[in-house]
Amino acid sequence: MRLTVLGCSGSVNGPGAACSGYLVQADGYPPVLIDCGHGVFGELLRYANPNEVAVLLSHMHADHCMDLPAMLVWRRWSPERATERSLLFGPDGVEVRIGAGSSEYPGHVDDITDTYEVHEWQDRVAVEVHGLHIEPFKVNHPPSTYGLRITSPDGAVLAYSGDTGVCDELVEVARDADLFLCEASWTHDPENRPEGIHLSGVEAGQAAARASARSLALTHVVPWTDSDAILDEASGEYAGPLQLVHQGQVIEVRPPL
Template identity: 55%
Template sequence: MRITVLGCSGSVSGPDSAASGYLLTAPGTPPVVMDFGPGVLGALQRYADPGEATILLSHLHADHCLDMPGLLVWRRYHPNRPAGRALVYGPADSACRIGVASAECGGELDDISDTIDLRGWSDGQVVEIGELTVQARQVNHPPESYGFRVTSANGRTLVYTGDTGMCESVVELARGADILLSEASWTHAADRPEGIHLSGTEAGQIAARAGVGELLLTHIPPWTSREDVIAEAKAEFSGPVHAVSAGDVYVV
């Protein structure tokens, strides 16, 4: 299993990266994209046909889903568009969120069911996509939000926190993972709000408590110091720590 970083800028797209989007590839498996924020559709075209992708949406904040209307255009109007509908997993109100963003006029709702086979998440749900097994766990973030544990056919595991504050469910989700792809949106300052995002310190604490093999930091906004977040995580976790960049590829 490989993970290619399509976008990793936190909360907004940045000068060097799209917002959140991560491509998973594995033998016998269609391209899988975790989150589909602004700029991800363009980045995906460098590596895979967007019309063949299965999409996993962790939650419906704009920086994680608002290139989905572009995917609708791709699948509806591309001259070589694939038959059938795109398989998309997401929170309960995904059809409304995407449909409003894709509508022709304000106050309207685009019926996306012609193009997307939309399936809802539930806490603890397990789905099979080709040779990959994906478990979703609800995490601590204001809308309905999920982290994912992805297991390959040979038993290797990648855990993606999505957006979350500190919570036990994300620690359990990450338990023993080979790679933890964790958001780290800010430093561990006293004035940061709780229950929204992780600091570098908290990402490192989760990695240490869960006993993961490697920690990859992501979702760092343009206004947050990458170096400070990395230093915080390294102070808590003794294993390898890296902050990802757009275009990075990791083998799990």
């Protein structure tokens, strides 16, 4: 399967830097969008027809979901508006959260079911979406966040941390994954980070090592954090192939030979 990084800025976007959004596609199948933070929809238009994209949301923080109302406008009002509903998966309350963000009236919730068939994650209950086998694991991030273990038809495994603090479930998500796409929002210095909400470079590296992931790709670095320092921290804990992802990057995720 192919992973395209539409955005990878943590917590807030910046000039030319979209928040979390990743396009995943198995050969011969329509694409799947994982998260849709600020700036992601515009980047999606470079690579895919929004009317053909299924959406998986790890959680409902704005930097992971609040560009989805833009996709609703496209699907409803563009010259090539959607004629069929697409799949949308997310945590409890996803329909209300996106509907509230889409509504033009205070206190009103837009009915998004005209364009999306909405489903809520159930912990460790797998679903099949556009050729991909997706298993959600509830991880350590408020209020309700899921890491995703994604297996392609040829057996390649992409693990996505979502946002999380340290937890055993994160290791389960990433166990023996061919690519572990893992957040590392800041350095390990306790003066620079609140405890338990996100991972440091040290903690991301430790999780990848515990999981025996075949490769580690760091993402969700917040703009005020030193990304090189995070990479150095992770390299001290994880000995496998390691990189920081960047917007527009395309990664082929393949099973071992």
